[in-house]
Structure formats: C-alpha cells, structure tokens
Amino acid sequence: MGDKIEWRQVIARRRVASKGPSVSVLTRLSLKYRILIGLLTAAIAAAGIISTAQLKQELMPSMEIPQGFVTATLDGASPDVMVSEVTEPIENALRAVSEVQSVTSTTSEGFAQIIVAWSFDADKSQVEADLRAAVESTEAVRPESSTAELMTFSLDALPVLTLGASSDTDTATLSKTLTDTVVPALSQVDGVQNVQVSGAREERVEISLRQADVDALKIDTAMIEPTLTAAGLVLPAGDVTGGSGEISVQVGSQLDTLDAIRALPFTTEDSTVLLSQFADVDLKEVPPTSLSRVNGAETLTLSITKAADASTVSVAHGVTEKLTEITPTLPSNVVFTEIENQAPYIEQSIHDLSVEGGLGLLFAVLVIFLFLASFRSTIVAAISIPMSLLITMVGLNVGEYSLNILTLGALTIAVGRVVDDSIVVIENIKRRQGDGALTIEGIVGSVGQVAGAITASTLTTVAVFLPIAFVGDIVGQLFRPFAVTVSIALIASLVVALTIVPVFAYWMLRRPSKPMKRERFIRARAAQTAWAARQEASAERRWARQAEKLEAKNAKREQRGKSLLPVPASASGVVHARGDGEEGSSYDGLQRVFVPILDATLRHPRRTIAAALALLLLTGVGATALRSDFLGSMGDETIVVEQKLAQGTTIEQSLASAEKLEAVLATKDSVETFVSSIGASGASAFAGGGGDTSITVIPVEGQDAETVANSLRADFGGLSDVGEVTVTTAASSALASDVQLAIQGNDADALSQAATQLSDAVKDLPGVTAVTNDLSTGGNVVVVDVDRSKAAGFGYTQATVGQAVSAALNGTPLGSVRLEGVDRDIVIAPTQGPVALDQLALMQLPVTAVQQQRAIQDATDAFTDEQEAKAEEQQAEATEQMQQTVNDAVEARDTVSSQLSELQTQLETLQTAPLTPAVPDAGSAMTPEQAAQAERDAQIAALTDAITQAESGIEQANAGVDAAVKAQEDMAAQTLEAQETQARQEGLVDTKATPIRLGDIAAVREETTPSAITRNDGARQVTVSITPADGQLGTVTESVYAATDSLTLPAGVTFVVGGASADQNESFEQLGMAMLLAIVLVFLIMVATFRSLMQPLILLVSVPFAATGAVALLLLTDTPLGLPSLIGLLMLIGIVVTNAIVLIDLINHIRERGASVHDAIVHGTRLRLRPILMTAAATIFALVPMSLGLTGGGVFISRPLAIVVIGGLMSSTLLTLVLVPVLYSSVERRADRRAAKRAARAERKAEAAARKKALTASPAAS
16 A cells, blocks of 8 residues: 555655745845844834835825816807817817827807817827927917917816915905015925915006097007017117126116006107007906805915925925914904815824724734734734835835825735735744744744745735736826835835844744643643544544545456556655654644534535535625725815806806805804805806806814705705705715716707706716706807808908907907016907997997908099099190180281271271361471371371280280289199199008998897807717715616616717716726736746646635625625725735635645645645634734724725725635635545556556566567
C-alpha cells in the first residue's frame, strides 16, 4: 500500500504550485539592520504627520468638467433671428470638432448660451484650442456686431465663501466701501484668487444727444465710439535720454473724468466742436436687472474664489480672520452675513470620517487582541495601521491629492484591510514559535512561509482598482483618487508586514509568554487529548469506510482489467516538517467547532455545492428587490425654491412676488437663513425669463431638509400671484440626480403640448418630489416682422433693424471708461422712452448707407435736370434778344428813312418856294434876290446837316448805353449763376437722406411667443426634469418608462429618458466592465502565484458569493444600490480572494509534504481558520462605525460602500472556509484519479516492456 501512495506524493509535488519568489531577503535585511528600520519608521511617521498637515482640505476631489460655454450676443435680435444668424453657425462649427459629444443651446432675445460637452479622456487644452478656433471661424458668417466668447468650467472656480453685506447707508456707498477697502484686504489673503462684489446698484456714463444740435452742427454720430476709443488710448513712444538715464515716453492720457469726456473734440466740415456742444454727459444709475436679498433685506454679496492649488479650508479661515480684523474699521456699521461656506462642511466631514476611522481602528485592534490574547502581539500587528496610513499621506502629498471625503473615506475603509497582512505574519510567527524562544531564523522562516500568499493577496486587492483608470465620466473623476489612496495604503501595508512587523516582533516577542499554571495546563491537555482522540477515531472510521468503498471499487476494476484506485495507508497522511511549528499545534476552541462542519461538507460535496447554488440563486432574486440610485444624497440640508414668472415680468413685479415667499420663510422657526436672487441672476438668466427668482433656504441645524421642504410646499401652495413655485432639496438635486425627458421636435406648439403631456403623466408617480421643465413661458411680446425685401431696398437686415430698435429703446453701448478708479460702462442714452405699441411703428430708423447714397444720387440727378433746363432757357433768351436787336435796327432804319423823306420834302418845298428879296450885306456885291437865295441855301443846308447829325448821334448814344447796360447785366447774371451752380454741386455730397419709419418696412404687432429657444445637436428641445426622492432613482426611472410608453405624442415629436438615469446606466455599465477586467487581472495574478489554471478558478468561485452578503445587508439596511455600492463590490473582488489564497497556499504546502487531499484540506483550513477570521473580523469591525453613519460625514459615499464590504466579506469568508475546500477536494480528487490512471498505464506499459525484454533475453540466453 505504501507503494501506491508514493506516486501521489510525486504528482502532488509536480502539480501543486510552489511558492513564489522568496522575499526572505527583504525580511532578513530588515532584521539585520533593525536599528535602521526603527529610525526609518520614526522618519516615515514624522513625514506622514507633516504631509497630513500640508494636504489641502477639500469637499470633493478636483474635477475638470468636460464642458465649455459659449456666450453670444447680438443686441436687439429676437430669439428666432439669434438662432439663424448666430446660434446655428456656432453650433455647426462646434459640432465639427472631433472630440465634441453634444452641443446644447438656449437662445433668448439678443443672447445665446451654447453648452458643448466632450469626453472625459480628451485632452482639455487641445479641445479648448479647437473650440476657440471653431468659434473664431464663425466671425465671417455672423453679423459684424455680434460677439461670441468661449469659457470653460472647473469645480475649483466655485466660490469657497459667499457673504452678504449690509449697512446703514445706501448700496452705492456700501459698494464703494467694499470695493475700496474690503476687496483689497481679502485679496491679500493667501490662496485667494478673486473677490467679486455683486448686487450693487451700478452707475454708468450716459451720453444724451441733443438732436437739434446734432443736426445743426452736422455731427456724424457714428464717429462717437471710435473717437472715444482713440481719445482714451495711451501709446508708448520710445525713450529719451534724461539726466538720470533713459526715460520712457508715452503719448496721451486716459479719459478719467466726466469733464474730460465732455471736452472731447469732434471735427465737422465747418469747425471743431466739443461733445458738450451737442450732448449731455452724466453719471446715472443703471436700471437694475437683478436683486440680491438676505432674510428679506437687500444686500450686496461678496464671492471669494480660491487659487487652484489652495486649500478651501485655509482660504475660508483666512478670509474670516481678515474680516474680523477689518470690520471694526469700516464705516456705517457694515455687517457681514455668511451665506455659503464650504469650510465647516468640509471640516465636519473630515472630522466625522476621522472619528469613524479612529473607532474602526480601535475595533480592529480589539478584534486582534481577542484573537491573539496577547497585548504585545496586538501592538506589533496593529502598528501596520498607523504606519500604512502615514505612508499613504506621504504618497497623497507627493501626488498632489487633497484630503477630501473620497480620499479620507478610502483611508477609513483601508483601516481594517491594512492590518490583514500583518495579522497573517504575526499569527504565523506566534504559531510557529510555540512555547520556544523567538529567533531571527524563526521569524524569517515564518514570514517566508506566508510572504508569497500575502503578496499575491495584496496584489489582487490592488489590481481590482486598476480598471478604475479606464472608467470615464464622473465615476473615474470621483473614484480615481479613492482607488489611488486604497492602493497606496495596501502596498504600504505589505511593505510594513514584510519589514517593520518582523523587526518589532523580534523586539517585543523574543521572550516566551508566561507559562500556564499546572492545574490549568493539565485540564487543557486532558480536554485536548480527549478531543483529539475523538477526532482520530472519527478519522479512522472515515478512513475505514473510504478504504472499504475503494476496495470494493478496485475489485470491480480488477475484474474489468482496469487500474486500481489508491487506498490511503492511514487516516492521516500528514508529514510534518521539523520547524514548521505545526507538529505541536493543538486544536483550539474555534477549530473544534469548525472542523466537524468542514468534515461534514467534505463528505457531502454535492449537497454543499447544491446549497451554495441555491444561495446564489436566492441572491439574484434578492438583487431584483434592491432600490437603485446614482450617487445618493450628499447630506447637504440646503433647500432651493425656484419661482417661475410670466415673460415680461418687470423687476419690480418679481420683487413683489418674491416678497410673498419671503414672508412665509420669515415666519418659519425651522428656517435659519434664506437668500433670494431675483431677476437675471437667478436660474432664468439664460432662459430668457429675466424675472424669475431663486431662493436658497438654510434650515436650522438639526432640521430635516425634506420635512422643511414639504412644509414649504404646502405653505406656498396657498399663495396667489406667485407664479410657478418649485421646492427641492439640494441633496436630491446633487450631481444631476434628476431623471430628464429630452423632448425634440420642430414645431414649438407640438413641443409645448408634449411637455405638458409628459409632465402630467409623471408628476404623481410614487417617489417623485418635483417635476419641472425648461419650456419658456409664452408671454405677450411685441413682434417686429421685418419685410426682408423692403428692408433690403433701404439697406436694412433683420439684425440691423433689431439693433436700431434696441438702441432707440435701450441705448447704444460704447465700451467702458475708468472714472476715479472704477470701470464704468458708457452708453448713448436711448432716444425713445417707453412707447405704446402704435407709436413703435412711427419710430424713425437710422439712415443706412444705401439710403444716403440714394439721396445723393437723387440730388445729383435733380441738379443735372435743373442745369439742363437753365441752359435751354438761356438759349431761348439769347435767340429772343437777337431778334429784338434786329427789330430795333429795322425800326431805327424806318424812322431815319421817314425823317429823311420829311427833310427831303421840306428841302424840296424850300427850294420851290418863291424867294423874298433880302438886303445884301454891306459891301456885298449880291443882289437882294441873290442874298435871299444864298440865305435860303444856307438855312436848308444847316437844317439838313443838323437834323441828320442829331438823329445819328442820339441813335448811336442810345445804342451804346443799351449795349453797355445789357453787357453788364449779362455778366453779373452769369457770374452769380456760376457761383450758385458750383455751391450746389459741392453740396451734393452732404445731402442727407430722409429717415424712414419702422412701419415702412416692418409690421409691428403683439403676440405670444416663447422667450427662449432650446436646441440640442441642432434640433429644438424641451427638457422635463423629474426629481426623485432619496434612493428612488431606479424606481422612478422604471415608473417613468411605464407611464410614458403608452402616451401618444403629437406628430414629429420624440423623447428619450436621460439625465441621472442615463448617467447611472452608463456608469453601471462601465463599472460592470471594470469588474470583469478586475476578475481577469485577479485570475492572472493567481495563475502566476499557483502556476495552475484550475486552482485560480476554484478561488474565483468565492467572488459571486460576496454578493450574497452584500445584497442581504443592503436589503436589511434599506440602502439603495449606487456607485459607492458598486465600488464596494469591486473592492470585494480583491478582498474575498485574499483569504482563499492564504488558505489554498497552505493546503498546497501541506500536500507537498505528502498528505492526502482530505487531510491537507482539514489540516490547512484549521490552521488558517484563525488568521482568516481575524482579518475578516478586523476589516468588518473597522467598517462598522462607517456603515452605521454614526457621525454623518461623507455618509453618501462611505456608508453604502462599507455596508457592501461588510456583507460581502461576511458571506465570502464563510463560503471560503466551506465551499472552497469542497470544490478544491472535488477537483483535486478528480485530478488525482486521472493522474493515478496515467501512472497505472505507465506502470503497465513498463511491466509489459520489462516482460517483453525478459522474453527477448531468454531465447538469446538459451
């Protein structure tokens, strides 16, 4: 029979994995240089304490949100125009970026906000650069006056501290005090990045044009903005050499006073005039668009943000201390009210988790002490907890991680796990030591025996966190620091267990423990001997039954010519090696209880496996009853009240409505503080509401937020004229926990109808606390419907018409100036005050370039026509004058001819008349007749000559005078006409077009339209948000699907369920894949450890049974299944196999020495029972405070995780001690039988070969 056992020992040695690489050198070196190890321990502890003090304290890990915001403006543009002219081009450009996943926009009048999302694993800086380039590329297709700016978001940009400030003076004076004194003081606090004052009644510089003066001085108002910009520039102009060296030269000065602005010169065609000559320049209060109030009183708010590398707690404390210091020096009794402060919640969470971790550490140490029953051994084992945690603190500090509820929760959870390796080491040292003295060789041997097992078990636990690195979205962002923290702690615990623990064991456990009293020793030895005898008898009976069955089977097999099955030689085949410490290991109380149970399960493997499968099936059934959640409640007791009012509500009306809600809040004893944000600063700022209100309510400490919220819902429900009021808790809305119905379609009316249908269908579902939608409320608005053809004829577009209307009603922004150290907006005051609808159509529009060119062309054409008419008139006049000259000449000729005829008649008469004798002159020889005749002749001649000469002279004189006068008049007229013509021709370029009225190119009417348009990936969308009660996300999601499946929506309308539900599904899928990958990694590590494929598969059987306890405990505590619970299940994959690894490693070790499968299982399991139960109990009890949520800090993550780990560890530990040995026995026995068959066949072949050889040799010999 002994021969038959020999092959089993050989094959066992060949098949069973040998121990992994020895780490005895590390332990031996540590013991050799134990003084150095002691010094290093002290140094590491000091470094850990220093690192703990240096770690930033935050609420959550730093997360880069993969989203960008593009804000676009186009003054005066309606939502429809904004969509077509601005939003769509930007959306198309953003969607063209390869990393972009979705583009969602909300467009209101003159404003659009576009949210672009990309994957978490994308390079943020590269994506930002691509998005910025995409936005810039739209400048060519967007209206010239539109603007677009890209911004990104990070959790570090949120204010760490928000304060309300009030005083006895007006808000303007208070704002100046804060800006001049408080802001500079707070900005000097270490870590403060920005201090912003909001809520003040701002002032701006208004330029009110006097239109009569503008027209009289011929001012081009379009030159006001560039003139202001150019006048305010200060330009460097180089350097000059002075007495002290080179001196910089700058040209110009800034506009820093109102007088400087009033004295701004403008050049006209006639002269240079000052701005004050045609406009009034004054500093006026900006009409408020939002109000901030604290406890019903108007206040200013101070928002303090920190630098990215600063600690939230340090910054908040620094700001508080600085305020305490400067407040007494401020005038007007300035009072600061704390609105929001992250520091107390962070400190409370850290304190609570630290307390839970401390309690867990205490419980773990007590468990160790109860099992080891030795104070010194407990101290040695427990030293790994603080050392591992301090090493982790150093690692976190080096890795630039912060101390937050995730990393601290990881440390708290690691408290029970980091002691496991040390427990196994110290228990093995103690067991092998027995009653003898502890030596260095004994410690090295004890550590070496378990080093491979604890290394493999630690690596498997760390390996399960590797897949977290590949999990995207918020799961990876949140839990990656958690995984890093746990991994560092576990690796540190392994190093401590292999180095520091052996050294401290040598120092503290060298002296053998105090011997037991003789009487007690005799009683214990007698009880042990009796129990051992019973066990031995039981083993002998069991062996006899097995041997009888095997002999019967061998008889049948022998008849059939088959190989015989091996029969063990005795009931115990354990061969102890000297120095193991196992030869004297007696059964303790735990082993006495457990070994019979194990023996029974080994005798009935099929029943055991069937019971385990039934339990697994029951686990699956129980899992279906679990509630599901995403991240759960963060424990924030803040309440948010949203008030939605009708479109067009003025800020005064919004204030009146908000005061009704504030009056209710003021009467509530359960409310400590409430902060109201009224108007555009509220939730409706980007939805076009402008008059909505958001009130943040902080209950009195100790009050349940949900109870207070229910009370407020009831009170608000009885109010009238307060619009639509929604009350939610911040805890229920944390991290996007709403289920969202994204409704898409092209018809606005159909979308509105579908949103109403879906809201009505889900508002009364169980677990639903609030239902809201982002459908813009339809209100009475004035629509200016521009006739594009007519507008284009005058040079207008829809956008320019909108800008003109906006400028007339709201003014024209011109930028900003810095007056007395304060930046002030500067605007041209609106030319129209509030007008009636019928007056709006009569509003004059600014003259366009097309109109101006057309007016000049019309004036030029009119001038040309007039000149041509004048030329024709002048030609006609010239012809008429010529004819008149001819007529005058003819008339003059006729007159002269008549006169000549008369003179000739007179002359003829005179000549024929008888002569009268005359007395001749004395001395004359003539006769009287002759004298008379001579006298007549002389008279006739003289008369004739005189008349002729006189007439000729008069005619010539008159003709000369007339010609001169005419020439002079013609010259003067021509000169004047030429001057007038030149002046008119030069004045054509200054021709001013006549403005048209708005009604000439547009229809002005009143109608109901949405104030904002929401689009998702190019399609119009309305979102219905459903807020579930705490832990009801999965239930509400299922109910929503059931309630909406049967709805018939309008044609062309579709919807999908998203929000937290989609995030939950995606995260669950990713974590499911991470679990599968973790199982693969664990399997690979175990294959490398055991050098076997079958044994790692046996160990993996314990993994699904971890879910048994986890599901059971989740159901018992009514805890929903969420991301923290799944992270706990992921941890369990690595934790539960550690016990199995330690167990199987020892069983294999025993089998290597020749023991049978059954004996190795029983002996190995009883020896590993104590360390397995110790490690499990230490981990479980360390997590008990966290699972109970005794302090409440970080409970939304730590409590579900702790519950899952406790439940899973309880079930998996029990099943590891029972089911794994049964499966191991079944597999190994089957393997032994196959090996025996192969050995028998080989033996028969060898015998046959020997006989053949003998037969061959016999003839030869003969």
